[in-house]
Amino acid sequence: EPTRSRFKRxxxxxxxALVAMATVWSVVGASTCNNxxxxxxxxxxxxxxxxxxxxxxxxxxxxxxxxxEGSTNYRLVRAEPTDACTTLQKLENDTAxxxxxGRCTFVEKAINVQNAGGGMVVVxxxxxEAFQMGCGIGEDAEPxxxxxxxxxxxxxxxxxxxxxxxxxxxxxxxxxAVYAPKIPxxxxxxxxxxxxxxxxxxxxxxxxxxxxxxxxxxxSMQGQVASDEPDAxxxxxxxxxEWNAVMFVLVASSVLLILFLFMSELFMILLILIFALAAFQxxxxxxxxxxxxxxxxxxxxxxxxPLLGENPRSSLIGIPLSLSVVVIWVVFRHSNWxxxxxxxxxxxxxVFILRQFRLPNLRVACVLLPLAFVYDVWWVFIQPRVFHDxxxxxxxxxxxxxxxxxxxxxxxPHIMNPMGGYxxxxxxxxxxxxxxxxxxxxxxxxxxxxxxxxGRVLGGYYYPSLMGYVVGLMLxxxxxxxxxxxxxxxxxxxxxxPCTLGTTVVLALVRREFFKLWGWKIGKNEEADxxxxxxxxxxxxxxxxxxxxxxxx
Numbered sequence: 074e075p076t077r078s079r080f081k082r083x084x085x086x087x088x089x090a091l092v093a094m095a096t097v098w099s100v101v102g103a104s105t106c107n108n109x110x111x112x113x114x115x116x117x118x119x120x121x122x123x124x125x126x127x128x129x130x131x132x133x134x135x136x137x138x139x140x141x142e143g144s145t146n147y148r149l150v151r152a153e154p155t156d157a158c159t160t161l162q163k164l165e166n167d168t169a170x171x172x173x174x175g176r177c178t179f180v181e182k183a184i185n186v187q188n189a190g191g192g193m194v195v196v197x198x199x200x201x202e203a204f205q206m207g208c209g210i211g212e213d214a215e216p217x218x219x220x221x222x223x224x225x226x227x228x229x230x231x232x233x234x235x236x237x238x239x240x241x242x243x244x245x246x247x248x249x250a251v252y253a254p255k256i257p258x259x260x261x262x263x264x265x266x267x268x269x270x271x272x273x274x275x276x277x278x279x280x281x282x283x284x285x286x287x288x289x290x291x292x293s294m295q296g297q298v299a300s301d302e303p304d305a306x307x308x309x310x311x312x313x314x315e316w317n318a319v320m321f322v323l324v325a326s327s328v329l330l331i332l333f334l335f336m337s338e339l340f341m342i343l344l345i346l347i348f349a350l351a352a353f354q355x356x357x358x359x360x361x362x363x364x365x366x367x368x369x370x371x372x373x374x375x376x377x378x379p380l381l382g383e384n385p386r387s388s389l390i391g392i393p394l395s396l397s398v399v400v401i402w403v404v405f406r407h408s409n410w411x412x413x414x415x416x417x418x419x420x421x422x423x424v425f426i427l428r429q430f431r432l433p434n435l436r437v438a439c440v441l442l443p444l445a446f447v448y449d450v451w452w453v454f455i456q457p458r459v460f461h462d463x464x465x466x467x468x469x470x471x472x473x474x475x476x477x478x479x480x481x482x483x484x485x486p487h488i489m490n491p492m493g494g495y496x497x498x499x500x501x502x503x504x505x506x507x508x509x510x511x512x513x514x515x516x517x518x519x520x521x522x523x524x525x526x527x528g529r530v531l532g533g534y535y536y537p538s539l540m541g542y543v544v545g546l547m548l549x550x551x552x553x554x555x556x557x558x559x560x561x562x563x564x565x566x567x568x569x570x571p572c573t574l575g576t577t578v579v580l581a582l583v584r585r586e587f588f589k590l591w592g593w594k595i596g597k598n599e600e601a602d603x604x605x606x607x608x609x610x611x612x613x614x615x616x617x618x619x620x621x622x623x624x625x626x
Contacts, residue, residue, distance in 0.1 A: 106134035106207050108133060111139070112253065112254065113251065113252070113253050118146060128492055130231075131226050137223040139252055141253050146249070147167055150170060151171050151239050158181065161191070164186070166191070166192045170191045172186070172194070201229055204226065206226055255491070258554050263550050265496075266498050267543065270483065271543060277428060281310070282514065282515075292311055313431065315440045318441035321445075326452075330465065333465045333468060336468075344479060345477065349418075352398075354425070356391075356395035358428075361391055412484045415480060419500065427507050435590040438509050442566075452564075470499065481500050498546075502565040506542050506573045510535065512593075513577060538573050538576055549568045
């Protein structure tokens with residue numbers, strides 16, 4: 074009985090403690106601003122019809138939480154005074170008050186509107202982007218629980234449009250409906266983007282295999298890039314070195330900073346022209362085999378062009394076709410359908426790069442991909458926190474507030490997302506892991522994985538690394554859904570490098586072929602074959618960087 078009594082007393086003390094904690098928590102929670110900044114629409118209506126839809130509004134961290142769809146229509150009026158920092162005239166409760174930012178705090182503006190009887194606060198920012206209005210920090214913080222009306226902020230351009238509509242002398246009033254639309258967790262555009270990336274890598278891999286069968290000259294970028302033989306440059310690929318991998322990250326960081334610091338409409342137009350020229354050349358290479366397969370008679374003959382030099386006769390069709398695609402995209406690049414041409418140009422450019430540049434072995438891959446991993450993570454996650462600034466990479470990728478956007482991106486419009494916009498994927502997120510996948514295909518061919526002598530096809534390295542790429546890109550989408558790192562974009566290489574390079578390294582270690590891949594000779598020759606046959610676990614010595622390798626298998 075004494076034990077039971079002590080237990081009851083302890084439970085009472087626990088109940089009191091819980092009540093006290095709950096009371097403190099309710100006070101703290103009530104005095105803070107904790108509304109989540111969800112995507113918000115502002116539908117502008119006149120005469121019962123939606124005239125405009127503002128998709129960039131941001132709800133305040135205080136006030137009533139916005140409804141999901143089905144919002145009340147508020148009659149839009151201009152605040153008088155326009156900043157709402159003093160007492161307002163009496164308003165009706167179905168009124169949305171359009172007011173300017175400045176002079177007093179956001180909470181004070183909202184309370185003045187609320188005391189006048191208004192039902193909604195719409196603050197116009199004085200900058201090109203809206204942000205979430207808060208209650209202040211530290212000693213300047215204000216009690217957000219005093220505000221019960223909903224409040225949103227819109228950007229300066231949208232605000233000017235609303236002011237002009239309100240001030241128009243028309244018989245019908247302007248109404249606004251403010252709500253948070255339903256956003257699907259996964260949009261079908263992500264699936265289309267994944268298929269585009271995987272097909273690009275597969276096409277680049279297939280093309281390198283065809284080149285090897287036709288006889289390709291492999292040249293190291295550390296030494297000569299051409300030989301004295303007349304036909305040496307007709308079909309060649311460049312082997313990357315460890316130094317090239319280091320320089321890639323340094324140059325990529327420098328270019329990214331230049332784009333960020335000197336980003337302007339003129340600079341973006343220059344980038345667009347450079348992209349258009351590169352895409353024209355890659356489209357020409359991309360369409361050549363297709364044209365020659367349809368018209369075999371055009372394969373052997375050559376044609377001399379001014380500035381372009383000697384080209385296959387198939388270029389008589391390929392040049393006008395490629396030029397038409399590029400010119401149409403440049404002229405209509407702001408159209409809703411231009412993304413299809415941009416993706417076609419981008420896929421051809423990436424396939425061309427995968428064809429022209431090769432990783433010679435796993436050693437170079439283990440330098441290039443981890444450095445790219447660090448590069449991606451630094452510019453997306455770490456740099457904004459170290460310098461307390463916006464992400465340089467995200468700003469460059471989205472074009473900030475410029476009308477022009479950087480074209481070196483795969484983009485697919487959101488299909489199910491009412492916010493609109495595009496799903497984006499950088500070329501580097503396809504090319505860099507793609508180089509490893511291409512290497513793994515040639516390793517599989519050399520080790521006869523595709524002939525069933527040492528294992529099944531799935532027992533090689535190509536398919537596991539390609540499936541690893543798919544898993545890595547899916548993880549990127551999951552990170553976007555959960556907003557990992559608090560950024561609007563995700564460093565895709567953070568997930569792609571472990572899933573592709575990690576898969577390859579683990580498989581090579583398990584199969585005791587790591588050192589074989591580490592010092593791989595990408596060009597087939599009798600000495601390398603003898604090394605493999607005599608000692609399956611021996612480390613094959615890399616070819617001299619000054620001697621081009623040719624393979625005819």
